[in-house]
Amino acid sequence: xxxxxxxxxxxxxxxxxxxxxxxxxxxxxxxxxxxxxxxxxxxxxxxxxxxxxxxxxxxxxxxxxxxxxxxxxxxxxxxxxxxxxxxxxxxxxxxxxxxxxxxxxxxxxxxxxxxxxxxxxxxxxxxxxxxxxxxxxxxxxxxxxxxxxxxxxxxxxxxxxxxxxxxxxxxxxxxxxxxxxx
Amino acid sequence: xxxxxxxxxxxxxxxxxxxxxxxxxxxxxxxxxxxxxxxxxxxxxxxxxxxxxxxxxxxxxxxxxxxxxxxxxxxxxxxxxxxxxxxxxxxxxxxxxxxxxxxxxxxxxxxxxxxxxxxxxxxxxxxxxxxxxxxxxxxxxxxxxxxxxxxxxxxxxxxxxxxxxxxxxxxxxxxxxxxxxxxxxxx
Numbered sequence: 001x002x003x004x005x006x007x008x009x010x011x012x013x014x015x016x017x018x019x020x021x022x023x024x025x026x027x028x029x030x031x032x033x034x035x036x037x038x039x040x041x042x043x044x045x046x047x048x049x050x051x052x053x054x055x056x057x058x059x060x061x062x063x064x065x066x067x068x069x070x071x072x073x074x075x076x077x078x079x080x081x082x083x084x085x086x087x088x089x090x091x092x093x094x095x096x097x098x099x100x101x102x103x104x105x106x107x108x109x110x111x112x113x114x115x116x117x118x119x120x121x122x123x124x125x126x127x128x129x130x131x132x133x134x135x136x137x138x139x140x141x142x143x144x145x146x147x148x149x150x151x152x153x154x155x156x157x158x159x160x161x162x163x164x165x166x167x168x169x170x171x172x173x174x175x176x177x178x179x180x181x182x
Numbered sequence: 183x184x185x186x187x188x189x190x191x192x193x194x195x196x197x198x199x200x201x202x203x204x205x206x207x208x209x210x211x212x213x214x215x216x217x218x219x220x221x222x223x224x225x226x227x228x229x230x231x232x233x234x235x236x237x238x239x240x241x242x243x244x245x246x247x248x249x250x251x252x253x254x255x256x257x258x259x260x261x262x263x264x265x266x267x268x269x270x271x272x273x274x275x276x277x278x279x280x281x282x283x284x285x286x287x288x289x290x291x292x293x294x295x296x297x298x299x300x301x302x303x304x305x306x307x308x309x310x311x312x313x314x315x316x317x318x319x320x321x322x323x324x325x326x327x328x329x330x331x332x333x334x335x336x337x338x339x340x341x342x343x344x345x346x347x348x349x350x351x352x353x354x355x356x357x358x359x360x361x362x363x364x365x366x367x368x369x
Contacts, residue, residue, distance in 0.1 A: 071258055071291070101345075143261070144344075147261060148259040
């Protein structure tokens, strides 16, 4: 039985060693994460704003949407909405002008920590009222204090609930409007 | 010989656990990380054939007999902008002794943009248009800048990841110049 115990102890030590030897997150690790928002209700035919929250990991920064140099890659959000849901203006926050050890005398306009992108979503009048998923990608290029990582795409998605909204008074026939041109 | 069933169970559990950890790690790491773990220090520098900004095909072997500072960079890499003027100076200073700086642009930018960037920084050494396969051959260049120091015999003497001090680069250049046999380089 003593042999069994020794064998078990040795094997468990081996497992512990293997587990401890697992590599740290490498250069391919995500440096930006996305926190999906609670479902936002938008009324058919009316614009609604969805706030999308992202977080840049500690020690990293990414270029803002308007970086300070033409060569730097801006952070951009591309969204792919279902038919009859229109993606309107995408508003990016202002970046922060920061100095870094590698860029003495030059300030870079960057996002660090939490930042939010606001998106206007407008379901058309004819959309069936239900939940819709909107998928997209945040393109960013991250650096730390000494190195930069290739541009990356962060896949993300959020849901909107399209509500029917209050019934409005019957609309005039556009053809009868004196302002109608066709 | 009598086998204790407990031992068999424990061995089976441990093997299964290690397999799980191994598979999980391989999935998490991805192909790039496997390449990153490949350390080519002390080995022959992988040969490459890359196009230069003036449309010539340049091989690493063209510089055999010289000490080569091989710098992977990109136009979007701000720390690279700090190093490159140092490399210009170091090329001027140590070029007569046999140093050749080579920049490999790991960029999606156009050749014209890369050329403009290099010109703005006064680059006086060849800039080559990088390929992912070359980065992989050098162990997976997953962040920039990454710089390799190759001695006169074509062996990778040292590599530096990220921005380092000028003195570290200079020390590595001196080591690379001092090692290997100087021969008449083709270029």
